[in-house]
Amino acid sequence: MQTAHDILAPMARDRAAAAIEAHDLVKTYPGGVRALDGLGFAVEAGTVFGLLGPNGAGKTTTVKILTTLSRPDAGRARVADLDVLRQPDQVRRLIGVVAQRSGVDREATGRENLTLQGLVHGLRGRELRRRVAELLERFGLAEAADRVVGGYSGGMQRRLDIALGLVHRPRVLFLDEPTTGLDPEVRAGLWEEIARLATGEGLTILLTTHYLEEADRLASRLAIVDRGRVVVEGTPDGLKRELRGDTVQVELAAPAPDGRVRGALDRLATVREATVEGRSLRARSDSGATAVPSLLAALESAGVKVASVTVARPSLDDVYLRHTGRAFGQADEEAP
Amino acid sequence: MTTTLSHSWFMTWRHLRNLARQPWWIAITLVQPIIWLLLFGAVFKATVDIPGFAADSYVDFLTPGIVVMTALFSGGWAGMGVIEDLNRGVVDRFLVSPAHRGALIAGRLIQLAIVSLVQSLIVIVLGLLLGARFPGGPLGLLALVTISSLLGAAIGALSNGMALLARKEETVIAASNFILLPLTFLSSAFMQRDLIPGWVQQVARFNPVDWTVQAGREALGTQTDWGFVLARFGWLLALAVVCAWLATRAFRSYQRSV
Numbered sequence A: 001m002q003t004a005h006d007i008l009a010p011m012a013r014d015r016a017a018a019a020i021e022a023h024d025l026v027k028t029y030p031g032g033v034r035a036l037d038g039l040g041f042a043v044e045a046g047t048v049f050g051l052l053g054p055n056g057a058g059k060t061t062t063v064k065i066l067t068t069l070s071r072p073d074a075g076r077a078r079v080a081d082l083d084v085l086r087q088p089d090q091v092r093r094l095i096g097v098v099a100q101r102s103g104v105d106r107e108a109t110g111r112e113n114l115t116l117q118g119l120v121h122g123l124r125g126r127e128l129r130r131r132v133a134e135l136l137e138r139f140g141l142a143e144a145a146d147r148v149v150g151g152y153s154g155g156m157q158r159r160l161d162i163a164l165g166l167v168h169r170p171r172v173l174f175l176d177e178p179t180t181g182l183d184p185e186v187r188a189g190l191w192e193e194i195a196r197l198a199t200g201e202g203l204t205i206l207l208t209t210h211y212l213e214e215a216d217r218l219a220s221r222l223a224i225v226d227r228g229r230v231v232v233e234g235t236p237d238g239l240k241r242e243l244r245g246d247t248v249q250v251e252l253a254a255p256a257p258d259g260r261v262r263g264a265l266d267r268l269a270t271v272r273e274a275t276v277e278g279r280s281l282r283a284r285s286d287s288g289a290t291a292v293p294s295l296l297a298a299l300e301s302a303g304v305k306v307a308s309v310t311v312a313r314p315s316l317d318d319v320y321l322r323h324t325g326r327a328f329g330q331a332d333e334e335a336p
Numbered sequence B: 001m002t003t004t005l006s007h008s009w010f011m012t013w014r015h016l017r018n019l020a021r022q023p024w025w026i027a028i029t030l031v032q033p034i035i036w037l038l039l040f041g042a043v044f045k046a047t048v049d050i051p052g053f054a055a056d057s058y059v060d061f062l063t064p065g066i067v068v069m070t071a072l073f074s075g076g077w078a079g080m081g082v083i084e085d086l087n088r089g090v091v092d093r094f095l096v097s098p099a100h101r102g103a104l105i106a107g108r109l110i111q112l113a114i115v116s117l118v119q120s121l122i123v124i125v126l127g128l129l130l131g132a133r134f135p136g137g138p139l140g141l142l143a144l145v146t147i148s149s150l151l152g153a154a155i156g157a158l159s160n161g162m163a164l165l166a167r168k169e170e171t172v173i174a175a176s177n178f179i180l181l182p183l184t185f186l187s188s189a190f191m192q193r194d195l196i197p198g199w200v201q202q203v204a205r206f207n208p209v210d211w212t213v214q215a216g217r218e219a220l221g222t223q224t225d226w227g228f229v230l231a232r233f234g235w236l237l238a239l240a241v242v243c244a245w246l247a248t249r250a251f252r253s254y255q256r257s258v
Helices: A004-017 A059-066 A088-094 A110-120 A125-138 A154-166 A184-199 A212-218 A236-242 A258-266 A288-301 A316-324 A328-334 B002-020 B023-043 B045-049 B058-076 B079-088 B090-095 B101-129 B137-166 B169-185 B198-204 B208-220 B226-257
Strands: A018-029 A033-044 A048-052 A074-079 A095-098 A172-176 A204-209 A221-226 A229-234 A246-252 A271-277 A280-285 A306-312
Touching (some): A018 A204, A033 A048, A033 A221, A048 A212, A095 A154, A110 A125, A110 A154, A125 A154, A184 A204, A184 A212, A204 A212, A221 A236, A221 A316, A258 A271, A280 A316, B002 B101, B023 B101, B058 B169, B058 B208, B090 B101, B090 B226, B101 B137, B137 B226
Parallel strands (some): A033 A229
Antiparallel strands (some): A246 A280
């Protein structure tokens, strides 16, 4: 017979291991925009969890709720074993937040920004000065420490943002689109920093991004968010593996009627899940290379001209397409 | 309590430091009250010739009015700083930290009071140079400066609260323009009380600007009724506390909107 203990014990264990839990979060903004529509996920302590989705999917709203800035209309959330809605003051002591909008004081120097943030978190005197110096060094800002932030480059400012979120050695760090708007080189540098954070100090990180590559590279688990809901959750590799086989992408010479292209491919046994968007045709195949000749032949006999063909291992882009029915770039453009 | 106080001081320091780094802002802030005193003093010079006007020189009469007006205007525009911090995400950063909400407002108000103090001293020194005489002496001047700073803080708190509710630069500008000058002229700042129209006198009784001007003039006069000055001080203190509380509450409204 199952006892109450048997039922409760696994739940208790799950809770202890989860640094962030969100359940059925619902949030509607004035004007009826439903930003969150029953969103939920859990993040194991000491891991990097990615929330991946196009602009307007609800990622930032989720972060605002979990960091106590905003309140949901319905649902529950826990961060570092505290109820976000009932114990916001305690939560604020244990979290570091790097918001999408920087939030640095542009008239103050890097050192002054970090010092004020440390003071607010209760650090004082020598301990504070040492922590500030340590962070300036670690994020490559030692030289610019006493310059006013208004003169920093985008990458420097972003590194300072992250340092600000770490002053008080938080248990959970929120990174909301940390590399949006940065040059590719700066972005790569920042990825290294973030990856290093994750491996040190046992920090739990929630990362939101609309860069598939970023989620793929940094997150050990991720949830794909679309229209205020989690559509699928898993490890990046697991999600890709689920798709089986390769992605065959065909660029058509001219936009072709959807029906004609699909009609041509329906008869082929070697490819499946074909979708057409404008001039771009995507399909899945167990073995891409051997499917290409028959695919091309089928298209040609249907009178569809082909510009190029690529065969690739599945990417998160494919995962996104599979679960939302839309290509990632397209969803991003649709966003308000 | 000690956290609130120390956080208030951190925020005050932040605002003062940031102001000190904007030389143009300092120049305008310091020069503007000087212009007002010189300009109004020249334009309304003939006021002393009006039958029934008690003061011998208009500068004697005008200087406390300009001190109060300067504090009022500094307070009225204080919301612009909140808007800038909202737009930059600075407010959000502090709201998700243990920073005390009351301190976020208090820091701005203390900074405002300190700036008002400096502006008032400049106006008073200039008034003295122009030949103004204040029988109330240093104690009277101290009372004037204190009570004006309190008015500035009260209006500044309202302006901060409004900025958090409206969250738009245009709204704060429009509201400040709409309110500040009428508040100034619906008082005895520039004209002796019994020489202004009856209905303005009636309205002025409810105008904190008039409370401040009257108390300031009383403190600078020959036979000061300190009971009157203290009563007005009490009203303004109550107003400032209520406004600061409202402004702190406005964070909740802001958080509901994000």
